[in-house]
Amino acid sequence: MLSQLHPLPKMALCLIWIGASVLVFDLRFQVMTLTLAFGLLWGVERVALWKLLALMVPFALFGFGFLTTSVLFNKESGFALQMAQEQAMTSPDFSPGLVLFARALACGMVSALFALTTDPGQLVRALMVHLRLPASVGFALMQAMHLVPDLGREVQVLRMARAMRLGKPVRRMPGPREGMAVSIPLLAFAIRRASRAAVAMEARGLRPGQPRSQMQTQPFQKADWVFLGLGVAFLGLVIRVL
Amino acid sequence: MPNTAVWTLRETLIVAVLGAVFGVLYLGWVQVWLILQAILGAVTMDVVMGFWFIVSIIAAAIIRKPGVALVSEVLAAAVQILLGSPAGLLLLVTGLVQGAGAEAVFAATRYRRWSLPVLMAAGVGAAVASFAYTWVRFDYGSLAPGLLILMFVLRCASGALLGGLLGHLIVKALYRTGVLSGLAIERDLRTAHV
Amino acid sequence: MSEAVRCEGVAVRYLFATRDAVGPLTLHVAQGERVLLLGPSGCGKSTLLHSLTGLIPTAIPGDRRGGLHLFGQAVESRRPADWADRVAMLFQDADQTLAGFTVADEIAFALENRALSPAVMVARVEKAMAQTGLPTDWKGRRISTLSGGQKQLVALAALLAQGADLVVADEPTASLAPGAAKGVADLLLAPGKTVLIVDHRLGPILDLIDRVVVLGRCGRPLVEGPPGAVFASHGATLAEQGIWTPLATRLRLALAGQGVEVPAVLQVGELVPHLPRGLDLAPMLMPAPCPPGPEILRLHQADCAPPFGPVVLRDVSLALRAGEVLGILGPNGAGKSTLAACLAGLIPPRKGRREGPSGAIAFQNAEAHFSADSVQAECLAMGVPGAKVAALLADWGLAQVAGQHPFTLSMGQKRRLALALLTATDRWPVLVLDEPTAGLDHAGTTGVARHIRRLAASGKALAVITHDADFALSVCDRVIVLAHGGVQASGPARAVLRDVALLSRVGLAPPEAAPLLDWMETQERIAC
Numbered sequence: 027m028l029s030q031l032h033p034l035p036k037m038a039l040c041l042i043w044i045g046a047s048v049l050v051f052d053l054r055f056q057v058m059t060l061t062l063a064f065g066l067l068w069g070v071e072r073v074a075l076w077k078l079l080a081l082m083v084p085f086a087l088f089g090f091g092f093l094t095t096s097v098l099f100n101k102e103s104g105f106a107l108q109m110a111q112e113q114a115m116t117s118p119d120f121s122p123g124l125v126l127f128a129r130a131l132a133c134g135m136v137s138a139l140f141a142l143t144t145d146p147g148q149l150v151r152a153l154m155v156h157l158r159l160p161a162s163v164g165f166a167l168m169q170a171m172h173l174v175p176d177l178g179r180e181v182q183v184l185r186m187a188r189a190m191r192l193g194k195p196v197r198r199m200p201g202p203r204e205g206m207a208v209s210i211p212l213l214a215f216a217i218r219r220a221s222r223a224a225v226a227m228e229a230r231g232l233r234p235g236q237p238r239s240q241m242q243t244q245p246f247q248k249a250d251w252v253f254l255g256l257g258v259a260f261l262g263l264v265i266r267v268l
Numbered sequence: 269m270p271n272t273a274v275w276t277l278r279e280t281l282i283v284a285v286l287g288a289v290f291g292v293l294y295l296g297w298v299q300v301w302l303i304l305q306a307i308l309g310a311v312t313m314d315v316v317m318g319f320w321f322i323v324s325i326i327a328a329a330i331i332r333k334p335g336v337a338l339v340s341e342v343l344a345a346a347v348q349i350l351l352g353s354p355a356g357l358l359l360l361v362t363g364l365v366q367g368a369g370a371e372a373v374f375a376a377t378r379y380r381r382w383s384l385p386v387l388m389a390a391g392v393g394a395a396v397a398s399f400a401y402t403w404v405r406f407d408y409g410s411l412a413p414g415l416l417i418l419m420f421v422l423r424c425a426s427g428a429l430l431g432g433l434l435g436h437l438i439v440k441a442l443y444r445t446g447v448l449s450g451l452a453i454e455r456d457l458r459t460a461h462v
Numbered sequence: 463m464s465e466a467v468r469c470e471g472v473a474v475r476y477l478f479a480t481r482d483a484v485g486p487l488t489l490h491v492a493q494g495e496r497v498l499l500l501g502p503s504g505c506g507k508s509t510l511l512h513s514l515t516g517l518i519p520t521a522i523p524g525d526r527r528g529g530l531h532l533f534g535q536a537v538e539s540r541r542p543a544d545w546a547d548r549v550a551m552l553f554q555d556a557d558q559t560l561a562g563f564t565v566a567d568e569i570a571f572a573l574e575n576r577a578l579s580p581a582v583m584v585a586r587v588e589k590a591m592a593q594t595g596l597p598t599d600w601k602g603r604r605i606s607t608l609s610g611g612q613k614q615l616v617a618l619a620a621l622l623a624q625g626a627d628l629v630v631a632d633e634p635t636a637s638l639a640p641g642a643a644k645g646v647a648d649l650l651l652a653p654g655k656t657v658l659i660v661d662h663r664l665g666p667i668l669d670l671i672d673r674v675v676v677l678g679r680c681g682r683p684l685v686e687g688p689p690g691a692v693f694a695s696h697g698a699t700l701a702e703q704g705i706w707t708p709l710a711t712r713l714r715l716a717l718a719g720q721g722v723e724v725p726a727v728l729q730v731g732e733l734v735p736h737l738p739r740g741l742d743l744a745p746m747l748m749p750a751p752c753p754p755g756p757e758i759l760r761l762h763q764a765d766c767a768p769p770f771g772p773v774v775l776r777d778v779s780l781a782l783r784a785g786e787v788l789g790i791l792g793p794n795g796a797g798k799s800t801l802a803a804c805l806a807g808l809i810p811p812r813k814g815r816r817e818g819p820s821g822a823i824a825f826q827n828a829e830a831h832f833s834a835d836s837v838q839a840e841c842l843a844m845g846v847p848g849a850k851v852a853a854l855l856a857d858w859g860l861a862q863v864a865g866q867h868p869f870t871l872s873m874g875q876k877r878r879l880a881l882a883l884l885t886a887t888d889r890w891p892v893l894v895l896d897e898p899t900a901g902l903d904h905a906g907t908t909g910v911a912r913h914i915r916r917l918a919a920s921g922k923a924l925a926v927i928t929h930d931a932d933f934a935l936s937v938c939d940r941v942i943v944l945a946h947g948g949v950q951a952s953g954p955a956r957a958v959l960r961d962v963a964l965l966s967r968v969g970l971a972p973p974e975a976a977p978l979l980d981w982m983e984t985q986e987r988i989a990c
């Protein structure tokens with residue numbers, strides 16, 4: 027359902043929400059945001075539970091640092107305290123480390139909500155059409171967005187080739203040495219792919235500054251604005267209540 | 269070939285891709301920092317800071333054109349925000365300041381010199397800019413002068429080593445992989461040898 | 463009739479190279495003419511195509527001399543991107559043609575750059591997908607989740623959708639299964655189109671081209687003319703340059719060596735009535751039968767999946783013996799490369815078991831093997847002793863490029879280097895070669911066949927994935943056909959490759975040598 031909405035209003039709402047999440051330094055707000063995003067993804071978008079949990083791992087990892095300093099070492103990292111002081115709306119009952127942990131998860135889930143329900147191609151196209159993003163920059167971004175998931179596959183191929191050269195079986199998880207060994211080839215792969223894509227785009231007629239059309243542009247619909255309005259109103263209400 | 273200021277399509281794509289890749293790596297580094305911080309204490313941030321300047325140095329050393337350092341750093345920050353960095357939206361400003369610090373050093377050489385000392389100086393430039401920024405943001409004026417000097421020196425050293433030196437090593441390793449052929453760095457190195 | 467392409471004394475040299483990669487050569491293509499550019503691997507065909515619209519020197523650093531005109535206009539008077547309205551280009555590497563988006567985005571990209579209206583584009587994209595047989599639900603599929611051949615099909619669909627006045631195609635069918643290759647060739651080379659095509663394997667295109675231009679090893683023109691005339695009167699010259707010629711031509715030359723005269727025809731079928739009785743063709747077509755050794759490797763009811771992908775092969779049981787060469791055939795996307803990784807022990811099966819030592823793969827994408835900064839260093843890194851490197855490179859025809867960076871090699875050179883690295887040492891008891899002959903000329907292909915048989919004779923177990931039934935016939939003892947998620951047939955190469963009904967059901971084609979196999983069969987029956 028969310029994937030049918032136009033990407034721009036959806037992005038606006040997500041950015042507003044992330045902004046609020048940064049400004050409102052309150053555990054309850056972060057937990058509510060997290061639950062809401064999680065609930066939408068799980069209940070409405072029917073994303074598998076294991077996938078959602080797996081998605082939360084990296085976000086939890088950054089947040090984890092705050093949690094460990096706060097819980098294990100029983101002191102707050104200076105950064106967390108500072109962040110807590112900087113914010114206007116703070117409820118002091120909770121440890122700032124815990125709030126930051128929840129905030130990392132909440133912002134991460136909102137980003138994931140946007141990413142999972144938005145076709146990156148449609149987003150870039152919308153940016154090009156409505157916000158006059160230059161085509162070369164737009165397609166550069168699109169290329170970068172497509173690259174990130176492909177890095178995993180490439181790592182796998184690099185590891186197979188390396189294992190063959192060394193005459194060892196491929197391990198399940200790369201160790202630190204293997205990680206170092208594939209990092210430069212991986213970076214080289216990214217640059218090589220960008221270079222090739224540039225030639226491909228040029229050969230197929232991408233000219234900066236020339237008019238171009240779009241095969242599919244999603245028109246704005248009433249539902250998009252209703253969604254944005256309702257979302258902002260709900261956010262305002264929540265902040266009032268807290 | 270003259271260094272025109274306009275980015276080619278290939279260069280735009282490379283900056284975008286580097287921004288994306290390093291955005292992901294920077295997030296991983298946040299984790300390293302937080303763990304070290306818990307063990308080592310307050311000044312850790314200054315010690316690890318340099319790595320967060322690296323994309324501007326790598327991208328600029330490869331492409332050697334105005335704006336590359338700034339844009340790549342901002343892009344990496346944007347990617348981190350999209351991926352849910354705990355630092356939030358203010359990271360964009362952080363990226364802007366750090367990128368501008370490195371960019372200023374390259375601009376001072378008029379985008380002509382790319383030796384290791386220049387790259388390390390760019391790391392220091394980013395460190396100085398970010399120090400000024402954090403001074404304002406975290407109200408460093410109230411700290412003891414001795415601590416401040418230590419923090420400043422550590423951050424500059426980190427910028428020079430983790431940013432400049434490591435960036436230089438990565439660029440050299442990338443050069444050996446052959447992917448930089450046809451870019452400004454190859455033209456400069458090869459013509460210097462001839 | 464005006465000229466589409468006019469090259470006058472064109473020569474191209476890459477930046478910092480010490481010799482020209484191609485030329486000087488003169489080449490004309492009239493409008494409505496379909497020209498095949500033929501030449502040994504590394505002679506500069508792709509380089510020439512890259513310079514046609516000015517990508518060399520604009521996007522790829524290099525230097526071009528001589529005059530180049532497209533449709534009567536000097537090439538350098540427009541930017542390469544401006545030419546996309548009249549010239550559609552298919553690069554040799556599908557990864558190079560495609561920009562890495564989703565299928566529909568890719569196909570529409572060139573049309574969008576010409577600012578066509580959305581309705582026209584949707585219609586053209588749908589038509590191109592239907593023509594190339596891409597399922598309609600692939601529109602949103604990401605290119606990087608496709609198999610090698612599927613990528614090439616998408617690149618072809620993008621090319622067709624462009625509807626350009628001149629089509630320039632560099633080995634458009636190299637990684638396609640025969641059925642798909644034939645369909646694509648018919649579309650691409652329909653009468654009346656203006657096409658400049660490069661290919662090594664001529665089976666599907668031979669009767670669709672008007673003129674052949676042959677380049678020699680040094681990148682200069684050798685002969686040109688209608689295909690029939692060129693192969694009839696210059697067959698020996700071409701063979702000596704290592705260029706692919708029709709089987710009928712090769713057979714005629716070989717028989718002439720034995721004192722048997724047959725007429726100069728292009729199709730093997732026309733040759734059969736002229737074969738003398740008692741002639742033994744087997745040594746020319748098939749490996750000498752050898753007794754298989756002990757079993758080395760076994761898959762028990764294995765389910766195989768690509769990394770991060772779904773299971774594509776279910777319940778595969780398979781054994782490999784020492785000294786045996788197993789051929790793996792199948793349509794594009796059947797799961798051959800997936801099975802390869804599983805056979806070599808690099809990706810464990812999702813279900814079931816694999817028993818045996820781990821082996822090596824020659825990846826379908828040869829670039830995956832390269833990690834060093836020169837061809838020589840690559841050999842040393844693989845453990846080839848320093849004193850043997852020069853001989854190894856000379857054997858694979860790579861002596862001239864020993865100091866070059868592996869990524870600047872031509873496609874065929876990359877493939878040969880990857881195979882040289884894998885076959886040079888004695889390290890792996892099991893070797894899986896994924897499409898080892900894609901992009902190779904005839905000399906390269908016979909070289910690969912020789913090494914495969916040498917390794918088999920030394921007691922290794924080999925599996926060879928290929929779309930080339932004649933190659934499979936010439937090196938494999940046993941063949942399996944993969945399709946629809948499993949093994950459809952398995953048996954001696956000679957038997958499976960003559961099962962026309964089975965092969966056409968899964969989109970494959972019998973070998974060019976099929977009429978000869980039939981003839982041999984009748985001969986044997988008469989003898990009994």
Ligand SMILES: Nc1ncnc2c1ncn2[C@@H]1O[C@H](COP(=O)(O)OP(=O)(O)OP(=O)(O)O)[C@@H](O)[C@H]1O
Nearest residue numbers: 476483503504505506507508509870871872873874
């Ligand atoms: N970027 C480059 N820099 C230097 N030399 C190159 C570069 N690209 C190709 N070459 C060399 O130029 C020659 C011609 O290469 P090209 O790719 O045009 O060959 P080709 O005829 O297409 O061969 P194949 O049939 O194997 O594809 C080769 O010897 C190759 O090594």
Ligand SMILES: Nc1ncnc2c1ncn2[C@@H]1O[C@H](COP(=O)(O)OP(=O)(O)OP(=O)(O)O)[C@@H](O)[C@H]1O
Nearest residue numbers: 607609610611612768771794795796797798799800
């Ligand atoms: N990550 C993925 N997600 C979804 N499907 C995938 C993924 N990777 C591969 N596939 C599918 O798995 C199938 C098998 O792929 P594989 O590369 O093994 O085919 P193949 O037989 O080698 O084909 P080709 O002859 O074209 O090389 C293909 O249909 C491909 O589309």
Ligand SMILES: [Mg+2]
Nearest residue numbers: 508554872873
């Ligand atoms: Mg080529």
Ligand SMILES: [Mg+2]
Nearest residue numbers: 610798799826
């Ligand atoms: Mg394959």
